[in-house]
Amino acid sequence: MLFDDIVTASAELAATRSRKAKITILAGLLRAAPERELAAVVAFLTGRPTQGRIGTGWRTLAELEAPPASFATLTVGKVDTALGTVAGSTGAGSGQRRTEALTELFGRAVEAEQHFLFRLLTGELRQGALEGIMLDAIAAAAGVPGEVVRRAFMLSGRLPATARAAMSGGSAALAEFRLELGRPIRPMLASPAESLDEAVAELEPAIVEYKMDGARIQVHREGAEVHVYTRTLREVTAQVDELVELVRGLPCESVVLDGETLALTDEGRPRPFQETMSRFGSTREEQMRSLLLRPYFFDCLHLDGTDLLDRPLRERNEALRKVAGPHLIPGESTPAEPRTLLDGALAAGHEGVLVKALDSPYAAGRRGRAWLKVKPVHTLDLVVLGAEWGHGRRTGYLSNLHLGARDPDGGPPVMVGKTFKGLTDELLAWQTETFPSYESHRDEWTVYLRPELVVEIELDGAQTSTRYPGGVALRFARVVRYRPDKEPADADTIDAVRALTVP
Structure with a gap:
C-alpha cells in the first residue's frame, strides 16, 4: 500500500467531525491494506509508529535537510522498515546514523508525506483516529461485533494485533485472546456521579470503597515472577521492590490484582501524589532512601489458573479477600450508612469514594456506569495546550495555562479555558524548564505545546461561552497537580465539561 494512501486518509479524517464518516474512511483503508502492512497502517493512523518512541526529538526533525520528492513512491512497509532502523540505532554514532536514515526517508517522501511523518514522530498527529474509533472501524472492516473487538483489545492491549486477528480470522481469531500473565490489560475506569445517594441507588447492590489519592497499579505473579505496571501499562517492577516482595509472599501460585499504591506519613495519611509517582522513576539506590509504598488492592482478575474478568464483582471480591485480605482497600458491601464511609475517607485525607455494582464484570479500558466516583469537589483531567509568559512576580516564568478537553470523536483537544491559579513557585519553575521540550511553536506571549501533558484541574463548574470553540468555559479553575x-x-x-455547565 502506498504511504500516500495513509496521508490522504489522514487529511480526510481531519476534515470531518462525523464519527460515522471517520469509521467509514478507516474501514475502507483497513480492507485495502495487505496483511503484512496492516499493523503499520493501524499504528500510523492512530498516531504512533509500530516501534513506539524512536529516539528522535523535534529539533532533529526540524533541522533535517531533505527536499521533498516529486512523486509518491513510498510504501507503508518501507516507511515502517526505515523507522525500525532509526529506532534500532544505539551506541556510539547512533545519533548520526538516525539523522542519516531520517534524511533518506524524508528525501523519498513528497511534501504532504513529510508533514505527516513530522507530526507522527513528534506526537502531533491528531487526525481523529483515536482508539475508540479505530476499534469500531476494525469491527466494520472485518464484519464482526464491536464488543468482540473491544474485548480482544482489552486482553491484548495492542491495536495492531487486534486488527490482524479480526481481519484474518474474524470473531473466532478474536476469541482466542486470553488474559496472559505478564501482559497487562487496560484498567477499568469510573464515571463521575452526581451524588453518593444517587450512585448507591443506581448500582445497588453495590460496594462502597475509599477513592485514594494514589497511583494505579496492576500486579501479575506467576510462581516467584512478579511484574508491576502503571495505569498506562508501563512496567515499573524494578522501581518498587517492596511491592514485588509483598506480592511474592501472597498465598497463591498465580494472581493478577488491580489496586492503588501510595506513600504514607507516620500518622498514616497520604503523602502528596508527586512523592508516590517519583518512586516509579527511582533507581535501586534511591529506593533505599525513599519512602515505602503501601498497596491497597480492590480487584482480582485471575487467581491460581482461573480468569475472573467475566465473573461478577462479588465473586472477584471473594477471591481478593482470600489472596490479599490484609491489603484490601477500605470498603463495605451495601453499607447501611454509606455517608459514614465517605466522611471517613475524607477525614483520612483521601479523595472520596467509589461505588461499584456487585453484579458487574471487569470491563477493562471502559469508562462505563458500573463504577461511579463520588468526590466533594469537581475535578477534571485536561490537556495543556500552551502557557503564557507571566507578569509581575511571575515575570520570566511560563504561567497562565491553556487547557483543552478531549474530543471523543478523535479530533484535537478542545480549548475550554485558562488558569494560573494554584501554581506554586515550584510548579512555575518546573513548567518554565519543562514546557520547551513539548513546544510546537510560540509567539510573543505564548509557548504552544504538543498535547501530551495532562493536568488535574479543580473548578466550580462550567458556563456557556462563545469565547472557546467547545461553547463552554471553566469557572474558577485552579491547578491541583500534574498527572x-x-x-x-x-x-x-468536552462532553464531561459540558455536563458541569451551570444553568
Whole structure:
C-alpha cells in the first residue's frame, strides 16, 4: 500500500467531525491494506509508529535537510522498515546514523508525506483516529461485533494485533485472546456521579470503597515472577521492590490484582501524589532512601489458573479477600450508612469514594456506569495546550495555562479555558524548564505545546461561552497537580465539561 494512501486518509479524517464518516474512511483503508502492512497502517493512523518512541526529538526533525520528492513512491512497509532502523540505532554514532536514515526517508517522501511523518514522530498527529474509533472501524472492516473487538483489545492491549486477528480470522481469531500473565490489560475506569445517594441507588447492590489519592497499579505473579505496571501499562517492577516482595509472599501460585499504591506519613495519611509517582522513576539506590509504598488492592482478575474478568464483582471480591485480605482497600458491601464511609475517607485525607455494582464484570479500558466516583469537589483531567509568559512576580516564568478537553470523536483537544491559579513557585519553575521540550511553536506571549501533558484541574463548574470553540468555559479553575500517570487519551472529554455547565 502506498504511504500516500495513509496521508490522504489522514487529511480526510481531519476534515470531518462525523464519527460515522471517520469509521467509514478507516474501514475502507483497513480492507485495502495487505496483511503484512496492516499493523503499520493501524499504528500510523492512530498516531504512533509500530516501534513506539524512536529516539528522535523535534529539533532533529526540524533541522533535517531533505527536499521533498516529486512523486509518491513510498510504501507503508518501507516507511515502517526505515523507522525500525532509526529506532534500532544505539551506541556510539547512533545519533548520526538516525539523522542519516531520517534524511533518506524524508528525501523519498513528497511534501504532504513529510508533514505527516513530522507530526507522527513528534506526537502531533491528531487526525481523529483515536482508539475508540479505530476499534469500531476494525469491527466494520472485518464484519464482526464491536464488543468482540473491544474485548480482544482489552486482553491484548495492542491495536495492531487486534486488527490482524479480526481481519484474518474474524470473531473466532478474536476469541482466542486470553488474559496472559505478564501482559497487562487496560484498567477499568469510573464515571463521575452526581451524588453518593444517587450512585448507591443506581448500582445497588453495590460496594462502597475509599477513592485514594494514589497511583494505579496492576500486579501479575506467576510462581516467584512478579511484574508491576502503571495505569498506562508501563512496567515499573524494578522501581518498587517492596511491592514485588509483598506480592511474592501472597498465598497463591498465580494472581493478577488491580489496586492503588501510595506513600504514607507516620500518622498514616497520604503523602502528596508527586512523592508516590517519583518512586516509579527511582533507581535501586534511591529506593533505599525513599519512602515505602503501601498497596491497597480492590480487584482480582485471575487467581491460581482461573480468569475472573467475566465473573461478577462479588465473586472477584471473594477471591481478593482470600489472596490479599490484609491489603484490601477500605470498603463495605451495601453499607447501611454509606455517608459514614465517605466522611471517613475524607477525614483520612483521601479523595472520596467509589461505588461499584456487585453484579458487574471487569470491563477493562471502559469508562462505563458500573463504577461511579463520588468526590466533594469537581475535578477534571485536561490537556495543556500552551502557557503564557507571566507578569509581575511571575515575570520570566511560563504561567497562565491553556487547557483543552478531549474530543471523543478523535479530533484535537478542545480549548475550554485558562488558569494560573494554584501554581506554586515550584510548579512555575518546573513548567518554565519543562514546557520547551513539548513546544510546537510560540509567539510573543505564548509557548504552544504538543498535547501530551495532562493536568488535574479543580473548578466550580462550567458556563456557556462563545469565547472557546467547545461553547463552554471553566469557572474558577485552579491547578491541583500534574498527572504523569495519565496520557492525553485519559483526559476528560468536552462532553464531561459540558455536563458541569451551570444553568
